Amino acid sequence: MILPPYAKVLGVTIEAGEGAPLLSMPFGEDVLGRPGFVHGGALAGLLELAAIAALAVELEAAGREDVGYKPINVTVDFMRGGRDNMTFAQGRVVRLGSRIANVEAAAWQDARDRPVASARMNFLISGSASA
Amino acid sequence: MATPPPKFHPRMFFSARRYGHGGRLGIDYLAHGPDWCELVLPFSPDLIGDVGRGVLASGPVVALLDMATSVAVWLKRDAFVPHATLDLRVDYLRPAAPGRTVTGRGECYRLAKRVAFVRGIAHDGDPDDPIAHVAGTFMTTGTVDA
Numbered sequence: 001m002i003l004p005p006y007a008k009v010l011g012v013t014i015e016a017g018e019g020a021p022l023l024s025m026p027f028g029e030d031v032l033g034r035p036g037f038v039h040g041g042a043l044a045g046l047l048e049l050a051a052i053a054a055l056a057v058e059l060e061a062a063g064r065e066d067v068g069y070k071p072i073n074v075t076v077d078f079m080r081g082g083r084d085n086m087t088f089a090q091g092r093v094v095r096l097g098s099r100i101a102n103v104e105a106a107a108w109q110d111a112r113d114r115p116v117a118s119a120r121m122n123f124l125i126s127g128s129a130s131a
Numbered sequence: 132m133a134t135p136p137p138k139f140h141p142r143m144f145f146s147a148r149r150y151g152h153g154g155r156l157g158i159d160y161l162a163h164g165p166d167w168c169e170l171v172l173p174f175s176p177d178l179i180g181d182v183g184r185g186v187l188a189s190g191p192v193v194a195l196l197d198m199a200t201s202v203a204v205w206l207k208r209d210a211f212v213p214h215a216t217l218d219l220r221v222d223y224l225r226p227a228a229p230g231r232t233v234t235g236r237g238e239c240y241r242l243a244k245r246v247a248f249v250r251g252i253a254h255d256g257d258p259d260d261p262i263a264h265v266a267g268t269f270m271t272t273g274t275v276d277a
Contacts, residue, residue: 004180006188009155032151039152040216041194048190071189075220 001056003049010045020054023089027082038082038116043107046089047119048074050105054091055123062096068126069101076119085109087116099125136212139205141168153198156191167238168202170195174230185229189263192233192253193221196265199237200249204269207239207247212271214247219267227262231255237265245271 001021003014012025025031025038025046033039048071059065091105101123107116145160156178161169172178172195180188197216205211227233236258237251247269252261 004182004188005176006178006180006190009177029150030152030155039194041190041197042152044193044219045188045190071223073220073222074189074193075218077218078216081215
């Protein structure tokens with residue numbers, strides 16, 4: 001999957017993961033919120049990218065890589081402040097239907113079972129990418 | 132007796148705030164009232180999320196609405212009390228037109244002691260035809276004097 005220009009603003013890199021791709025976002029000035037903490041908007045952006053990456057991989061595995069998808073909405077929960085560390089994120093497709101995909105994503109720093117933030121996204125799937 | 136929290140001045144806050152993620156996105160102050168604030172997100176090719184259609188990524192719109200609603204809470208509280216976003220839900224009503232500046236308007240419609248309830252919209256020129264709708268909550272992170 002090719003990340004959009006916005007991912008570069010966040011400094012996000014992507015690698016193949018077990019199941020969905022694993023995304024990493026380093027701490028730095030460009031993602032800073034209140035002093036010493038990652039901006040909630042940057043965390044939300046990272047989670048959205050992780051959800052999109054998970055969906056793209058799932059569509060490809062289903063032989064549907066030609067379809068288009070648009071986000072309908074996102075709900076983000078912030079559990080902890082993101083500190084001066086690398087933030088990781090991975091999405092999971094909960095259900096892939098013919099018209100709607102329900103996807104969740106989690107972000108963490110030191111340990112995966114201590115999430116920094118999580119998101120749920122609903123996507124509208126269109127017949128083909130050009131539609 | 133504890134020192135009262137400092138008053139909050141959005142214009143000063145943003146003139147001093149050309150740093151961090153908001154600064155990188157180019158988010159700036161537009162207007163405010165007693166319980167609301169409007170901020171702008173100028174279009175930039177850097178912020179494209181859909182290369183084929185040239186559409187702004189949704190992440191910067193979430194960041195804009197997070198900041199506009201956050202400022203609305205400080206305005207309604209009439210004090211700069213530190214808080215953290217508890218949750219945000221954003222509905223993407225339609226894509227932003229390529230090249231347009233996006234305005235985010237946040238409102239704090241209920242202020243409890245620790246939790247603030249917010250809502251708002253983002254539009255790309257016409258507030259009656261918004262591109263996104265937001266609802267969320269913030270929670271104070273320090274101690275609050277009633």
